[in-house]
Amino acid sequence: MKSRVHVIAPYATMVPVVSECCALFPELIIRTSVGSLEDGVNIAIKEECATDIFISRGTTAKLIKNAVKKPVIDMHISGYDLIRSLSLASNLTTKSALIGMQSITHVAKAIIGLMDIPISIYTVEHLEEIPPLILELKNKGFKQIIGDRLVTHISETYGLKGFLIQSSKETILQALERAKQINEYKNYADVPSKIFEQIVQSKYKNIVVLSKENHIIYEHFSTLNFTRDLKDHLYILNTDMNDTKPRASKLLVVDNDVIEIKGYYVSEFGYKLFVLKKYNHLINQHGLTVQTHSLHKPVIKESSSIQHVYKQVELLFKHKEPILLVGEQGTGKDFISTYIHEKHEDGLLLTIDFKYFDINQLNTLPIQYVRTIKLKHCELIEEVEVLSAFIQNCLEKHIHMFVLCEHNYQFESFEWLKCNKIQLPTLQERKEDIVPLIHYFLSKFHEEYGTTPVKIKNKSLTLLEETNYPFNIDDLHSIMKQIVLNEKDYIIQHETVERILKQQSHCLKPISLKGTLKEIEREIIELVLKEENFNQSKTAERLGINRATLWRKLKNEGN
Template structure:
């Protein structure tokens, strides 16, 4: 295997010497470019992937070292090069100065003193110092400046003679020998790491490693492409990982597949490892949903009732037992199950909605990477009920957690499972209402720019004593209307009373009192509210046209 070497020469005169040296190193594939400073850096960056070692000189070599991860060898000036260049320069001008960095000037001073060469020496630490120094020397009568390519170029721009310190064949040969020794050493040292790298690649097909400065130091992709979008998602997840949170995950949907990224902080090295998994076909079936959104909502549990309920759920979840969550509409069954999953698992959360999903397709669901399954709308399952317990048992065997969401305590499906947890209604957890009110106010302030940020205690008391047939759905709607119509930072009590008065007809369950027409109107009003007063959706759900709906509402 040949060594891929790239020499970035700072000046054209070096090319014939490099060409003369190349045949002496048949084990090397040597590529040569001529560039200096940032131009040299750009060449190195564009060729980093297919190069083992770079060789350059002076300031250009220094800049390349800072920009890339591959080894860079600096063609250091030899004593012979220095003496030859200084003696030649001293013959061309009466007043000369050498301007360079400490590694050159510290080497040149003994030679100048020993040979009694009439050349002044000036040390710089940054290239920005060259131009002011050249101008100052010109004002003091200097005629010639000795140095590397940037020093010579700057001197000539200000009307002084520039004299370049040339690298000899010995210098280039020495650099090539160094490159050969360095490659052999790196190759020998890297054998154990290559073995472990192969093992990792066999287990994880797509990985990225970031260093302590969040630069990508290693990447390997086999089954997916490391696109700009994927890189952006990686760096978003990267912000969630540190010493206090050593593990985090992120999922997002791209085209017809789902991408999962798991990140790990490696404290012993201050590096971060990211593993990518692509899940195909999971979203192609109607009624299936993989949850990829980040969960930023808080779980409010100030009441003893809710804290006890959560403790039950957590205990059953950790034991990987199927959990039946029973609760009225709007009690938060869906959110609670998602929240519990996010607390304990980094894998996928899959919801199966039997309103759209056919139970006969259960066995066809790809469960790779799934860690929690939610089953919703079981009332739509009219036959083949026996397939549900079979599927749930299979999930348990695969270490997949299962939530079954039901609204009624006496639902036929609830009888098939023993781990039933009742989610309390809002009237059973009134202590939580103030926290929900303040959270909803903050949400609408952020989303809609509403003014109100606080509610008076007397208003809170009124909301606490209000009945909410649809629980949190009703409370959320009321707070939204109050916030949108309030012009003060603190909500006026009259504003709350007004909204509650307007919503009074909607905040009720079916009474089944009065005539058939009265009950029918109650049903229409409840469905209309559930569809957020969208008359088209309400008519479609009730199986009537909009004109009939409008007429019945007017009666």
Template structure:
């Protein structure tokens, strides 16, 4: 009879590595599921109910699982290779970085940092409740990036810092499976379990949950909802707010098309601290309309402000935002106009909503139904479709009255009509060719991003390769840079990206630029397409002519015209 081992994988990039290890242990019946922290606990409980003998997980997720199941739980330890790889990636991002974690992470990290003389600092915690206060302290002392486990990553992102996950490699997973096999042979009985006494609180017409000091839900009662309506992201933000504030926290959150009011409070019972979260439906639903979006995602890419131009623009926008002036962000597609809006909103607000209105689709008669008291920032797009019937100027005036900040996004330079007394400041977002100093930071971020998302090999890029990127042409700006790095990362088997690697991957399969397609003459457009097909066919005129449906003589003549 095979030993039933279930691995709770805390992040998606670990799955392919687990799949690679399974055939190496024919005496084990190995299954796995994806889930971290509370979700990982649910997956572990389900696996226990389905006959698992031993559970394997990692870090904070493993610690939570141990408190919620009756079968053995092994904590997957990080190998030296795992640590070196992750610390190298973090160092390459050139941000002030701290390593935050339990001693099983930080002791090994400190040894490697000392050995390799890396510019990183280590901070050890003994309990997950210490994570949030420590990260807030680090943020206030200038740290921009936190490296650690899943709980460290999520807490860092909740406070606007870059979180970088230390991933487990094949050797770590194999060691855990070997330990599980040995442990099972010596186990005779399952561990005795202490039953947890739950104190039930019933309050009619309220929806509430109680969370203990380890962020475990110990009680829930729902009247207006079939189950807990909050997402894991909502819970993390509320938990971290309460960890820091130690008293009452109130937030307005979106649930489908309706606002909900969430209040969290901390109470002490016999020296133990508990969090009580109460949820109420908002009586004013947000109108569900085409062209209107509630932005809930936080920006993931770095601000990349090495260049003087971006630093100047960033300072200017912050000043305008604080003084409640309307800001027109103009620039080519891919120049981070929308990202800048999200970045400023996240940095300068305390939880109010960010709403996007696309006038190409939105019906303006519903503008006066928006709950402006709940909105902090509005991003307006395609304002040239707003027409001249006066609804947009009136709406802008109402927004100013309610202290709602306005960003207008434009690629064509259109400026909407403003009512008397309102000020608008135009800011032109620079192209990558005008901010070449930022390309290194963006490229290194995208390398790390795809390493985390897809488990790609590359962790670094050479100076020569950066030089190539700085002189490359990007019709769609940062979008093109990101796509180019993605192709290189997915196809590279080396740890360091060389200039030659990018040149090989760059087949320049972009269509001719939008400017040519939109403004060029028929002859200019035709010539650009011929050049593009020639490059795609490695300048083989015969293949290019066949692809275009013309003969070589016609192709040659059109190129000479």
């Protein structure tokens, strides 16, 4: 196998010499760039993934070694290189000095002694010694400084002539020969690892390995695209693993496919291995949703009534008992069930809404990856036996079950489920939570819409606390949204709150149950229409009827 060799030349005139040598090494893929010191380092960092071996010289080679993890060959300055350079430099009658490490100056002293060249030699042990030494030589009358690219660069900065020691073709050939030897050894040593790699890749289609520093040092994907979102989930899982917890796993949904990530911590090396597996098309039916993003809302439970609810739900959830959450619209049934699932389970949360889902498809659902299921609108089901068998199957597989209802009568025909019924309090029954919710909505809308107000007066808080909210948190959310969008001051004015409450008063009146069924129906339709900004399509969808039926009812009301 050919090795990819990247020669980073510290000076441009080295490039044609390297090109002459390339034909002699057909087992190497050789590329050349020009860059000295930090420029060379930046090239190496950028090209590391596409390079097996780097070749450079002197200080540039040393800096590259510290920046990359690939082998770096240093083209050492040979005696022949020094003879050529010193002979050329001595042709000038200016006062000259050579500066370098001992490996260079030791040979240079011998050459100068034999050839009787009038050039002074100065040895440095650290790169930091070079600038003050050059300045000192300038003050002593030296005009020309001989050395590598760093020495000549600093010399020219101080106004002196820099004479670069160039590498001969023989030196470049020696460096490429060393690269060839490394390639031969690498190919020989890599045979076992390549065999094991093929075995691993045949079993695991998607693999990632992280180093101690949490850098990706190996990745292979054949059935997945390693997207930014997928990488973020992997790094989140990575933080959960250590010596005391060597394994971790996570399930998520991407483009309707379930992705399972399993992580393994290899303590002997400090590395972490991640195996990713895709399960095709788990959910693609109308009425099914999978929770793919974590909740980012605060849990507000200042009132004792809601604290008791959370305590009950959590206890029953831990024992994997089916839970019936009964509560009016906006009391938080969805939020609480999702929050409890996320707190205690890493698997998938599936919601089945029988308003849209065909119950005859229940048995086709691949629930082996699901840890919690929420059922909505069970009162619409006629095939009770199908639902009963499905729920029993889920419980046997230790899947958590939530049933969500707005009213007790909706669940009367399903008493056989023997769910643990928990009644959620209305917002009026948990008044202690209204102010924290207001403050949360104030911050939320500021973040989402860039609204101006950041504070609300106590007088306005009291008024909002005393307001009746038929749709509970949903109503409060809607009212606060209108308030912050209409307020131009940093502090919400009481007049703004009063005006918005007056405008929204039609939405805050509970539905009257007096009158005929047709009159009650009309009141409900009008209320939903206003909430949906008179969008008939959305109104029909919420009411569970088609648009033609809604149009007919509205027409009849007008007659």
